[in-house]
Amino acid sequence: MTESSVKKLSNGDRCYSTNGVKPGKNGCVKNHYLYKKQHCYPEEKIYHVEHNGGLYKRPFNEVFEETPMLVAVLTYMGYGILTIFGYLRDFLRKWKIEKCQNATEREEQKDFVPLYQDFENFYTRNLYMRIRDSWNRPICSVPGAKFDVMDRVSYDYNWTFKYTGKVVKDVINMGSYNYLGFAENHGLCVDAAADVTMKYGVGVSSTRREMGNLGKHEELEKLVARFLGVEAAMAFGMGFATNSMNIPALVGKGCLILSDELNHASLVLGARLSGATIRVFKHNNMQSLEKLLKDAIVHGQPRTHRPWKKILILVEGIYSMEGSIIRLPEVIALKKKYKAFLYLDEAHSIGALGPSGKGVVEYFGLDPKDVDIMMGTFTKSFGAAGGYIGGKKELIDYLFTHSHSAVYATSMSPPVVEQIITSMKCIMGEDGTTLGQDRIKQLAENTRYFRRKLQEMGFIIYGNSDSPVVPLMLYMPAKIGAFGREMLKRNIGVVVVGFPATPIIESRARFCLSAAHTKEMLDTALRMISEVGDLLQLKYSRHSLVPLLD
Amino acid sequence: FSSQVKMNVGVAHSEVNPNTRVMNSRGIWLTYALGVGMLHIVLLSIPFFSVPVVWTLTNVIHNLGMYVFLHAVKGTPFETPDQGKARLLTHWEQLDYGVQFTSSRKFFTISPIILYFLASFYTKYDPTHFIINTASLLSVLIPKLPQLHGVRIFGINKY
Numbered sequence: 001m002t003e004s005s006v007k008k009l010s011n012g013d014r015c016y017s018t019n020g021v022k023p024g025k026n027g028c029v030k031n032h033y034l035y036k037k038q039h040c041y042p043e044e045k046i047y048h049v050e051h052n053g054g055l056y057k058r059p060f061n062e063v064f065e066e067t068p069m070l071v072a073v074l075t076y077m078g079y080g081i082l083t084i085f086g087y088l089r090d091f092l093r094k095w096k097i098e099k100c101q102n103a104t105e106r107e108e109q110k111d112f113v114p115l116y117q118d119f120e121n122f123y124t125r126n127l128y129m130r131i132r133d134s135w136n137r138p139i140c141s142v143p144g145a146k147f148d149v150m151d152r153v154s155y156d157y158n159w160t161f162k163y164t165g166k167v168v169k170d171v172i173n174m175g176s177y178n179y180l181g182f183a184e185n186h187g188l189c190v191d192a193a194a195d196v197t198m199k200y201g202v203g204v205s206s207t208r209r210e211m212g213n214l215g216k217h218e219e220l221e222k223l224v225a226r227f228l229g230v231e232a233a234m235a236f237g238m239g240f241a242t243n244s245m246n247i248p249a250l251v252g253k254g255c256l257i258l259s260d261e262l263n264h265a266s267l268v269l270g271a272r273l274s275g276a277t278i279r280v281f282k283h284n285n286m287q288s289l290e291k292l293l294k295d296a297i298v299h300g301q302p303r304t305h306r307p308w309k310k311i312l313i314l315v316e317g318i319y320s321m322e323g324s325i326i327r328l329p330e331v332i333a334l335k336k337k338y339k340a341f342l343y344l345d346e347a348h349s350i351g352a353l354g355p356s357g358k359g360v361v362e363y364f365g366l367d368p369k370d371v372d373i374m375m376g377t378f379t380k381s382f383g384a385a386g387g388y389i390g391g392k393k394e395l396i397d398y399l400f401t402h403s404h405s406a407v408y409a410t411s412m413s414p415p416v417v418e419q420i421i422t423s424m425k426c427i428m429g430e431d432g433t434t435l436g437q438d439r440i441k442q443l444a445e446n447t448r449y450f451r452r453k454l455q456e457m458g459f460i461i462y463g464n465s466d467s468p469v470v471p472l473m474l475y476m477p478a479k480i481g482a483f484g485r486e487m488l489k490r491n492i493g494v495v496v497v498g499f500p501a502t503p504i505i506e507s508r509a510r511f512c513l514s515a516a517h518t519k520e521m522l523d524t525a526l527r528m529i530s531e532v533g534d535l536l537q538l539k540y541s542r543h544s545l546v547p548l549l550d
Numbered sequence: 551f552s553s554q555v556k557m558n559v560g561v562a563h564s565e566v567n568p569n570t571r572v573m574n575s576r577g578i579w580l581t582y583a584l585g586v587g588m589l590h591i592v593l594l595s596i597p598f599f600s601v602p603v604v605w606t607l608t609n610v611i612h613n614l615g616m617y618v619f620l621h622a623v624k625g626t627p628f629e630t631p632d633q634g635k636a637r638l639l640t641h642w643e644q645l646d647y648g649v650q651f652t653s654s655r656k657f658f659t660i661s662p663i664i665l666y667f668l669a670s671f672y673t674k675y676d677p678t679h680f681i682i683n684t685a686s687l688l689s690v691l692i693p694k695l696p697q698l699h700g701v702r703i704f705g706i707n708k709y
Contacts, residue, residue, distance in 0.1 A: 072577030073584060080585070083627075117637055122627035261563060268564045280564060321563075500568045500628050504575055 055329035062464040075505045086126030101159040131481030132158040142185045143176045145516035174511045175495035179352040181516030182383030189422040193415040200414035212411035229368040233390035236405045239377030240266040242387030245404040248274040259314040286330045293338045311340035317349030317360035323463020343373040351381025384419040439515035458539035470511040490528040566632045573654040602673035609669040613690040621693040650696045
């Protein structure tokens with residue numbers, strides 16, 4: 001039958017995970033189990049959260065509410081109408097009734113074999129161009145909790161933009177991955193980075209293995225290893241390149257990669273570049289993963305049935321488009337049972353989860369030594385750029401010699417390194433202040449408050465209740481553009497995403513919370529979101545929630 | 551949206567060609583059925599046409615639309631990161647990456663047949679209507695056969 005957006009998790013209601021109970025088809029407990037429980041407090045009857053013994057030391061509450069059928073039908077109709085109008089406009093452009101604003105071939109080359117297929121551009125011409133002003137907005141201040149957006153207008157329906165010269169000031173920033181608020185231009189991180197720039201300069205002009213290995217890099221790597229609780233770590237200049245250049249160094253032909261359905265492009269690229277066999281398991285679905293592991297071990301390689309050289313499980317800590325957190329205790333249990341290796345990409349979860357910001361491993365209370373390769377980026381919570389890989393000392397020594405990034409890519413720039421060192425020390429509390437700890441607490445509070453309020457208002461929110469990434473479902477293509485524009489009118493900057501980046505009916509607006517957001521900012525944002533939600537009729541949720549009294 | 555994206559950068563999934571999954575998404579079969587129903591009602595409201603003519607017209611227009619969108623238009627309306635493997639494939643051939651006899655394929659094979667039965671009944675098996683309806687049905691059923699996967703007769707629609 002048709003898939004629903006939530007097939008991956010549950011059949012339309014809340015999903016709870018318990019240990020020791022045979023789970024339902026999609027990796028969670030069937031609903032009837034819940035209602036057998038005796039201790040069901042009346043005011044919590046609808047929003048009952050299970051505490052799990054055994055693997056999970058804290059409640060794991062992840063919800064993906066199913067798309068209402070009416071909304072799905074209207075969304076398809078919307079896309080259908082847009083497609084028909086797209087064909088009409090293409091027809092008008094071809095017969096020169098309307099001016100064609102796209103780049104076209106020159107007259108002399110009309111009879112040559114075309115370089116590009118113009119149908120591949122259909123979406124961009126006819127759908128993306130209509131709402132293009134919601135993306136690539138130029139900003140002219142540091143993207144902290146508030147930023148300044150340059151005002152632009154378009155007189156030819158977004159084909160070209162003109163700047164009016166005005167600047168929209170103090171737009172609340174709900175789109176930057178600024179989880180701990182380190183994207184700022186004052187404070188001790190900035191002063192330290194400025195000092196280091198004076199001392200070391202800005203560029204390194206060499207790779208790590210030639211002249212580019214500064215003392216700062218070694219200091220950073222020792223600090224990262226200490227922060228994560230692993231033996232050794234290695235830092236790279238670009239977060240994307242960390243994944244795409246190191247996975248080929250770790251696995252090759254004859255190995256098996258089990259990757260999650262919604263993995264980021266860097267992981268997918270790294271997996272493809274490595275030459276290993278890739279099998280995809282359903283998002284966060286432990287049944288699917290276990291089935292794949294069992295099949296892999298029982299059947300071996302496809303034709304020859306020889307055993308696989310290595311089995312590597314690729315998962316992320318927080319999935320930024322869904323806001324879901326990986327079920328790490330179960331993954332580690334599976335990994336140990338079937339003797340596979342685990343590669344954990346903590347791009348969004350490092351610094352954002354866990355009581356002291358040490359990521360998803362600390363959030364679940366697990367041992368970092370269980371995760372074979374802990375990868376993460378410095379871009380999100382640390383306000384810098386680059387990525388790291390942490391693990392055993394043999395692994396890091398091997399990567400130093402075999403990774404493409406280490407051998408060929410220029411090493412990190414010194415002020416960036418200093419920014420990471422200062423922010424990491426701040427998070428760990430080693431700079432003598434409690435600023436890091438305060439920020440982590442503030443982020444957790446903001447997350448809980450924001451998510452709770454949005455659910456009470458009646459929006460459909462995806463993801464785990466502890467994740468600072470909050471996707472709000474919009475569904476219809478016209479609402480994507482409308483939401484972006486209306487929010488900017490009310491001085492709030494949001495990120496909206498649509499097809500083909502998401503499945504066709506699941507376009508969304510994604511809010512990223514930050515420790516730099518104060519409660520007043522969140523209240524303003526929530527008020528505006530509620531206003532726009534009423535205006536655009538976005539409050540689709542059919543679950544009722546008892547409002548808290550705070 | 552991702553403008554002129556060469557990789558899956560910024561996408562929420564590792565699906566190489568989202569076109570393969572569209573016909574499996576939630577609510578699309580219902581939307582399709584409602585669309586055909588709407589077409590029929592619009593045609594019924596035109597006063598010149600009698601009921602058999604309306605049914606034949608519904609059948610023919612539906613099959614024409616299905617042929618154009620599923621079997622004539624090739625490629626994807628957006629760039630895919632697989633370097634254009636699907637550029638020469640029609641939407642039908644792209645469904646589920648070429649796996650035959652999936653539920654979407656079965657649904658879209660059965661629906662023109664059901665429409666044909668209804669049209670035959672309502673036209674009271676009149677010979678002219680029969681020929682038109684059968685020709686139209688064959689034009690939309692034959693491209694769906696697994697033996698014709700990737701086949702271009704006389705080189706029509708090859709590139």
